Amino acid sequence: MTDAAALVEAVHRRVIDTIAEGPMPAVDIAGIVRTLAPLTPTHVLDDVVARVAARVHGLGPLEPLLADASVSEVMINGPGPVWIERGGTVSRSGVSLDRAAVNLVIERIVSPLGRRVDQLTPCVDGRLPDGSRVHVAVPPVAVDGPYVTIRRFVVPDVALEMFAGPPVVALLEELVDRGANLVVSGGTGAGKTTLLNALAGRVSHHQRVITIEDAAELQLEHPHVVRLEARPESREGGGAVTIRDLVRNALRMRPDRLVVGEVRGPEALDLLHALNTGHAGCLATVHANGPVDALRRLAALATAADERLGVEAVRDHVTAAIDAVVHLGRSPGGTRRIAAVAEVTDHDRVRLLAGDTEVCSPIARAARLEAEP
Structure with a gap:
């Protein structure tokens, strides 16, 4: 049997027929190859073993x-x-x-x-x-x-410099150090979670960070991180743990910083309440087309969570809670860069602090925390 594809098929069938509980070691698969095709060259044997193992274990092909x-x-x-x-x-x-x-x-x-x-x-x-x-x-x-x-979210060791020029990176580091509440906005695949990971990595190692995600992706290089992950309902229809549940519970866990992977539901209201009652330095992402749109989306999500709140009250909450929006863009070639860093000034109003390479305005909004020495 010399055809590699045919050999893979034959070995695969033999493995399926003989496999017990648990994965079959590569050495055992190699033994089957040697039995079916004793003269198989080593490089072909290694390739066949890898291809059969891929079929049998994990996600196959x-x-x-x-x-x-x-x-x-x-x-x-x-x-x-x-x-x-x-x-x-x-x-x-x-x-x-x-x-x-x-x-x-x-x-x-x-x-x-x-x-x-x-x-x-x-x-x-x-x-x-x-x-x-x-x-x-x-x-x-x-x-x-x-x-x-x-x-796939294999978080690379991406520095902030991958997203912006040095002056803008310095501005972002200052915002994180001073405890500003930041929202990272952008479209699908813009790199929001990767940037969030890079920003959260700038948090002081003296602070306790609690991350809240629908599916745990963040991998922070930080000594004191508590990771919370939502859980869908079981087959029986119970046992669900939502992002909103986790936000409420995180507030009882003495967070210095909250990092929310994505705000896309009623948890927006609980998060705004938290940020307006002393929980500063939050980092979160939201799907939006720009800084102003990000503020409007947060307000819409919070309003939907409790219709008894008036629109104006919710907008006041957003204006008071969020210090700045960092918006990411993606070029046709796939490059992900910061398109704007905007400081929140009023209802649906922002002041541009920076683009992707240059800072055009200093921070005017009062910092919530003292800068780290």
């Missing part, structure tokens, strides 16, 4: 893509080619899946999460063991599906 540190997103648009994002550019990978392979990938994603995905529950969000976010959609909502989107 997606494993080589997930092992590539340059791949930031993996997208399955139903049976056919698998698409990837690398360096901000989307392209076809060399992997193609039939429907059976797509279903196998979904099963391996959903089963460890204790979730189900079917016609009654056609969409599922979750997190892979390496921290990557995953979304699965199946028919009837996925017309040509199933669809799988894996957003």
Whole structure:
């Protein structure tokens, strides 16, 4: 048996027939290769073992893509080619899946999460063991599906200099040091979480940081971090723990700094209450098209949480709570840069402090905390 593809198929079948509980060691897979094809060269043997192991363990044929540190997103648009994002550019990978392979990938994603995905529950969000976010959609909502989107979050050691020029970096560091409440805004894939990670890494090591996320992604280089992660409801329909629940509980855990991965629901109201009652130095992200739009979105989310509050009252809360908005943009080539740093001055009004390279105005708003020495 000399054809590598045929050898992979034969070894895969033998492994499936003989595998016990737990993953089969590579040395055992190699033994099967030697049994079926004793004269296999070492370099071919190593390749066959790697390809069979990828099929049997983890997410099967997606494993080589997930092992590539340059791949930031993996997208399955139903049976056919698998698409990837690398360096901000989307392209076809060399992997193609039939429907059976797509279903196998979904099963391996959903089963460890204790979730189900079917016609009654056609969409599922979750997190892979390496921290990557995953979304699965199946028919009837996925017309040509199933669809799988894996957003890998292998946090690189990204410095603030990757997002802006030195003067703007110095401004951001000053805002963090002085305990300003900052909102990072931008579109999907703009790099909000990566920038949030870089900003939070600037927090003093003498302070206690509590992170709150829908799916834990932040990896802070900080000695005193408490990480909280939301939990979806169980198959029985209970046991859900929302971001709003976590914000409320975090306030009882003596936070010096709150870091909220993404504000997108009623937790906006609880966060605004917290920031207006002495909990300064918060960092959070929100999907928005610009600094003013970010403030309006926060106000809309908070208003929806409690309709008894008037719009003007909520806008007052936003103006008092948020010191500045850092907005991220993404070029057609995929480069992520800070488009604006804007200081909040009034209802839906901001004053531009900086673009991506230069500072145009000093900070006018009073700092909430003393700057760290």
